[in-house]
Amino acid sequence: DIVMTQSPDSLAVSLGERATINCKSSQSVLSKSNNKDYLAWHQHKPGQPPKLLISWGSTRESGVPDRFTGSGSGTDFTLTISSLQAEDVAVYYCQQHYGAPITFGGGTKVEI
Amino acid sequence: EVQLVESGGGLVQPGGSLRLSCAVSGFTFTSYWMHWVRQAPGKGLEWVANINQDVSEQYYMDSVKGRFTISRDNAKNSLFLQMNSLRVDDTAVYYCVRGEGFIANYWGKGALVTVSS
Numbered sequence: 001d002i003v004m005t006q007s008p009d010s011l012a013v014s015l016g017e018r019a020t021i022n023c024k025s026s027q028s029v030l031s032k033s034n035n036k037d038y039l040a041w042h043q044h045k046p047g048q049p050p051k052l053l054i055s056w057g058s059t060r061e062s063g064v065p066d067r068f069t070g071s072g073s074g075t076d077f078t079l080t081i082s083s084l085q086a087e088d089v090a091v092y093y094c095q096q097h098y099g100a101p102i103t104f105g106g107g108t109k110v111e112i
Numbered sequence: 113e114v115q116l117v118e119s120g121g122g123l124v125q126p127g128g129s130l131r132l133s134c135a136v137s138g139f140t141f142t143s144y145w146m147h148w149v150r151q152a153p154g155k156g157l158e159w160v161a162n163i164n165q166d167v168s169e170q171y172y173m174d175s176v177k178g179r180f181t182i183s184r185d186n187a188k189n190s191l192f193l194q195m196n197s198l199r200v201d202d203t204a205v206y207y208c209v210r211g212e213g214f215i216a217n218y219w220g221k222g223a224l225v226t227v228s229s
Contacts, residue, residue, distance in 0.1 A: 040215050042157070049207060049219035050157065061217075093157050097214035100171035102147070102159040 002026055002096050006105035013110065019081040021108045023094035028074045031098070038098035041070055041079045044107075045090045054079070055097070086112065114138040114218050116208045121223030128198050132223055134191040134208030141189040145211035148182060148193050149219075150204035158204075161193065162211060176202075198227045 003026040013019045029038040037057030044050040052061050054070035057077060067082040081088055089112060094105040120132040132148070147162040161172045161182040170182050181194040191208055208220040 038214070042216070044157070049221050050216075051219070052215070052217045055212070055215045055217070091156075095157075095216060097216075099214070100162070101173050102162070102214050102216070104157045104159065107156040 004105035010109040013084045021079040023077040029098040040095045042093045043090045116220030118223035123226045129196045132193040146191045147209040149207045152204040
């Protein structure tokens with residue numbers, strides 16, 4: 001199984017400042033056949049279902065603000081929120097979609 | 113509008129059974145993989161099982177193999193999770209999730225399953 005490890009567990013960021021979340025996979029999720037990274041990011045706000053933000057390492061879903069950026073390749077990935085807004089308070093999870101079993105990171109709680 | 117509505121959650125004793133259902137609308141059900149993902153109280157997200165469009169492939173997390181069965185009825189736009197031999201550590205909110213392949217790309221609101229004596 002591919003183990004996904006996120007860091008930090010939580011972080012507090014001032015409004016308008018940058019938030020950086022790291023995700024490391026125990027084996028590469030980069031496919032040699034199509035040169036794509038099978039890595040997604042989800043946002044989970046209290047009282048709501050999770051929401052997909054980014055897939056394929058860096059492809060933002062429709063409607064996701066451009067302050068959210070996914071980067072990295074292979075085994076090391078980063079989700080950056082360039083200018084934190086109040087509505088970004090949530091737990092963020094990385095997820096590998098390379099193969100079964102699908103695995104999630106442990107989550108990173110972002111607070112103001 | 114995409115909708116995934118879970119039902120069938122509740123309180124069950126250890127060793128008991130429960131069947132979760134998920135009614136979907138707003139998209140072509142037969143075009144998507146479907147997944148169940150759970151979140152235990154105070155814990156993170158944990159993928160449980162998935163099933164492909166024509167029911168030829170199903171995958172499970174190790175701890176539920178032989179106890180849980182995922183199925184779908186494409187004629188009724190419905191996804192199911194039959195849960196047998198339930199354990200206390202199966203207590204969680206269970207989410208029905210649409211999948212673009214293995215990308216969990218749209219989540220239902222979840223159904224709470226509590227396993228307790």
